[in-house]
Amino acid sequence: MFDPHSIPADPTAVNVLAGRGFEYRQIDPADEAGLQAWVQAETRGFHHARPEAPEMRRALQVARQRNVRGVYDLSAHDAHLPVATIDGWPSGLSVPGGRSVDAWAVSGVTVSPTHRRRGIARALLEAQLRYAKEAGAALAMLTATEATIYGRFGFSPAASAATVHVDRRRAHWIGPESPGRVQFVEPADLIGKAPAIARRAVARTPGEIDRWPGMLERHLGLVDPSTRESRAVRVARYDDVAGQTQGFVAFRVVRQPDEPGAVECDLFVAASDDAERALWRFLVEQDFVTEIRVRLRSVDEPLPWLLEDPRAVSLHEVGDHLWLRIIDPVAALSAREYGASGTLTLEVGDPLRHAAGTFVLDVAGDGRAEVRPAEETTDAAAGQFRSGRRSRPQAAHGLRLDARELASIYLGGTRASVLARAGRITELAPGSLALADRLFHAPRTPHLSIWF
Ligand SMILES: CC(C)(COP(=O)(O)OP(=O)(O)OC[C@H]1O[C@@H](n2cnc3c(N)ncnc32)[C@H](O)[C@@H]1OP(=O)(O)O)[C@@H](O)C(=O)NCCC(=O)NCCS
Structure with a gap:
């Protein structure tokens, strides 16, 4: 496996940024303080709240597995905080036919509002493409906050996603029965087998990328299980007739007191068609809810074909999601x-x-x-x-x-x-x-x- 820390700093980026008075640094995975400052800067760059201790620990664990780089303005008040962040790592991308192609994932792209539009992101992105090449990747890939940023670097939308809404009152199931069973499980009881199931689900869907250690814990509410948000996470799994788990969903029911709620699902993993159908059925047949909302689903779900009234299903936030750059x-x-x-x-x-x-x-x-x-x-x-x-x-x-x-x-x-x-x-x-x-x-x- 290619070690993402082994890539030397791109000399062009070093020179371009030095010419503008900035220092371009790779942060050593053992440099706890440096990584913490990087996470703080990245969090601020995406307009998120400062992370609490458990979230910081998780972010550090993820960052240590990646090539993490920052741009520093040594004349700034908080000179230890980078004014720009980026990270990259080698990752498989599923392609049609069930194979995975070696790709280079890019993430954490932020430039502080105090330093924007001075060419910092350009220097960082162009360097990432060279790192991708050095890592032997066939493509670079990312997800984009804004669709106007990455085209200039050769990235283009390659896979889409949508939020699926289902009107519970109209969701009468006419699809086939799945032969296995769905049951509730505590998130901590699923986490052991979840990565293997996710791997199989990723392999059967072009456009999905390898999950990284720590990613599923976050969706399952295990990073800080004591928070109200984490405690609201419910998990159900589908086991086939042989008792093998083939899929799972993690969701919350959000509701006002004395009113029916809405199911919000961010994690829907199915390694077989039976699992996919059974988990959809489980989600859309909940009582005392009016709507089911599942984020980042395919724009081509079988769900409308499984309901008597296909208009119970509507797609929202339909758009580009995975961006690829051929290397x-x-x-x-x-x-x-x-x-x-x-x-x-x-x-x-x-x-x-x-x-x-x-x-x-x-x-x-x-x-x-x-x-x-x-x-x-x-x-x-x-x-x-x-x-x-x-x-x-x-x-x-x-x-x-x-x-x-x-x-x-x-x-x-x-x-x-x-x-x-x-x-x-x-x-x-x-x-x-x-x-x-x-x-x-x-x-x-x-x-x-x-x-x-
Ligand atoms: C997006 C972001 C990283 C750009 O950083 P930056 O250092 O200001 O970008 P640069 O100065 O290197 O700009 C490079 C080019 O991209 C363009 N550009 C940069 N951000 C853009 C945006 N949000 N929308 C449209 N164009 C943008 C610039 O105009 C410039 O164009 P040009 O080279 O054709 O003149 C920065 O605005 C940011 O941190 N945004 C908030 C966090 C975020 O959304 N990050 C992206 C994560 S996917």
Whole structure:
């Protein structure tokens, strides 16, 4: 496993930031005070309250597993607090076909309002892309607070999510019975087996990323079990007929005194279709509640098809969620399985150079691809193709697109033909878009169910 602490500081970032009077530092996992200051700065950067001791302990545990970096203004009043934060770590990303591709997750991106718009985030993000490359990642990935920040660095939306609302009074179940059983469990009794179930759920859904140690504890209310919020967490698990746990949900019922409540669920993990159906049924058939709200669900849930009245279900906060940045097109494209066979040339532009080039995607009947760079040379710096001999024969299928568009079609969440209609992909021979749509189609709509 690649050690995220082994990456030396990016010299460009060091120099750019030093030129503006700042120090760019990696924080040693053993430097307790340094990490605490980093967590305080990151928490403030996201406009959250100062963490209490248990939450700080959890944040430190997570930070120690990552490459944590800060930018320091030594002339500031609180010079030990970074004015900017970022962290990154290697993580698997599930792709169509059930495999996981090596990716580099980026998180904790904040710049203090006192130091914004001086190019600090740009220096940090561009360095992260180089770290991703150094770590051997095929892609970099993140979730974004605002959709306007990351496109300039080559990131683009690749998997979406929505909050599913269900009107309890209209939720009459007509779906099949799941053969196993659902039962309540105390969060502490589930935590031992929860990571393995989550791993299997992640593997079957393109767009999901590996969970990190400590993540499930937080959702299960185990970080500080004494708080009112933690004590409100209820957990139910689904066991199959063999007694194996195949899924679980963690939820709260929020309600005013003497009024029916609403179910709020932030953690819905299903490693089988039976588990998914049984847990949905459990959530939507609760009495003395009017509404069920489940966050970060797929935009393509089977739930409406399981209820007599599909209009009991509505989607809210529908939008982009996982953002990808292609770093190594050959590794990324080779990792996934494809929806059809055929050969497609991709002429990829990338102003930041990482993904630029021409690549031939050759998919066999079993959906596996052989991917190779074409002989074509590119002027990667400008993200433009030089005129000259093309390795792509006149009639062969091909697309011209940027790394951003490649990121958006990669998991099958957006069709190439839609991006072509938006003027963002050029079809190089008739029929190429239709072929690309068939190739990149994924049987399961990509979906990411966590923030990171
Ligand atoms: C987003 C944030 C990190 C940007 O930091 P910054 O140091 O001000 O960004 P930079 O000065 O390096 O800006 C780089 C480019 O991004 C643009 N940009 C930065 N933040 C932006 C935003 N929120 N919306 C739109 N554009 C933004 C800048 O205009 C600049 O564009 P240009 O290079 O084309 O001129 C900072 O505003 C912040 O901490 N926000 C609150 C926390 C947050 O939302 N973090 C993102 C987590 S996903």
